[in-house]
Amino acid sequence: MSFSSDVKKELCAIECENDCCQRAEAYGILYFGRSFSKDEISIMTDYDFVAQKYKKAIKYLSQCEPEEIVSKSGKITVSVNSKDERIDILNELGYSGNEHTMRLLITNIEDECCFGAFLRGVFLACGIITDPKKEYHLEFDIAFKSKSRDFVELFEDFEASPKMSDRNGINLIYFKDSYHIENILGVMGAHNSFLTLVNEKIFKDVRNKVNRKVNCDNANIKKTCAAAAAQINAIEKLMESGKFEELPPELKELAKLRLDNPEMALSELGANLSTPISRSGVNHRLKKIMDIAAKY
Ligand SMILES: [Zn+2]
Incomplete structure (x- = not known):
């Protein structure tokens, strides 16, 4: 039917x-x-x-x-x-x-x-x-x-x-x-059919809200990827220009780790360093790398 x-x-x-x-x-x-x-x-x-x-x-x-x-x-x-x-x-x-x-x-x-x-x-x-x-x-x-x-x-x-x-x-x-x-x-x-329609509308509305939330999460992932791509670009630029070797050892170590792990979250990067540091510490060091690369 x-x-x-x-x-x-x-x-x-x-x-x-x-x-x-x-x-x-x-x-x-x-x-x-x-x-x-x-x-x-x-x-x-x-x-x-x-x-x-x-x-x-x-x-x-x-x-x-x-x-x-x-x-x-x-x-x-x-x-x-x-x-x-x-x-x-x-x-x-x-x-x-x-x-x-x-x-x-x-x-x-x-x-x-x-x-x-x-x-x-x-x-x-x-x-x-x-x-x-x-x-x-x-x-x-x-x-x-x-x-x-x-x-x-x-x-x-x-x-x-x-x-x-x-x-x-x-x-x-x-x-x-x-x-x-x-x-x-x-x-x-047609009161029953009316209610079916209203219920369906409520259901759709809830589903749209859930979808928006999921899309938002996807957008966050994209943002993380875009940030990692920018960091990798900067590191490669330093390597091409021969300035990579001049970086302080703690920046060099982080840069290598990032190059090998483009998908890694900042907190994970921090945990994998020889001397582990916090997420914000990683953020700070990556910014430094990018600032140096911007000069070349
Ligand atoms: Zn009448």
């Missing part, structure tokens, strides 16, 4: 409290289904629970008994076969069936309580949500440009502006930010 199907399953289990909301939900799933016209009213889905919800929507709006066909690949198509029944359903939702373009009718989503129910219907018909473990992405795939434009306008009151694009002639309306995706799940009533 994908996260998308989990969300849809959760949405299908919600019962509308008000008649107005039930109607809005039915409108959402029908209007954004595969086809919504006097010639065809149908949906095609992978999920039986979505098919049952679609049937319920049709029965809520009319007396008709929709037909269900399951293909060999398991895709379920639910459709209204009689033209008279299709026209009844269209009339019930404010259409004559003779419209050139079936614009979205806001009268079917009249009350404030209805928006979530409508959105639920739309998501069941054409919504996809990516597993938040992978990325934040929620989209609606809409076959008609005019429908997608009308739908986007609804989000203006919602203080969210979805992005629009198209894929193989299908209009995509999508959200990429976790804040709006959480809001949409919440408004639709």
Whole structure:
């Protein structure tokens, strides 16, 4: 089961409290289904629970008994076969069936309580949500440009502006930010999925903090390496210029030790000298070497 199907399953289990909301939900799933016209009213889905919800929507709006066909690949198509029944359903939702373009009718989503129910219907018909473990992405795939434009306008009151694009002639309306995706799940009533998303966000946040810490440790290692490289450069410079032999014996000993052990920490270098010294003692001597080398 994908996260998308989990969300849809959760949405299908919600019962509308008000008649107005039930109607809005039915409108959402029908209007954004595969086809919504006097010639065809149908949906095609992978999920039986979505098919049952679609049937319920049709029965809520009319007396008709929709037909269900399951293909060999398991895709379920639910459709209204009689033209008279299709026209009844269209009339019930404010259409004559003779419209050139079936614009979205806001009268079917009249009350404030209805928006979530409508959105639920739309998501069941054409919504996809990516597993938040992978990325934040929620989209609606809409076959008609005019429908997608009308739908986007609804989000203006919602203080969210979805992005629009198209894929193989299908209009995509999508959200990429976790804040709006959480809001949409919440408004639709998908509370469990909402919590899954929030938990995943917290988990990601903690993981990012841990990663930052690890990167920081790596940066420290790089810094140590860069310092050792500079010391080795200075020592080699002294050797090339013939000044190495002029160094005091304690500096010479340390320089040789460093050349042989580029990865050694300062405290280790100090411990490996014939007369062991502290980390800061090593630091002091290395600085001296570098100062001398800088003159040549
Ligand atoms: Zn309502």
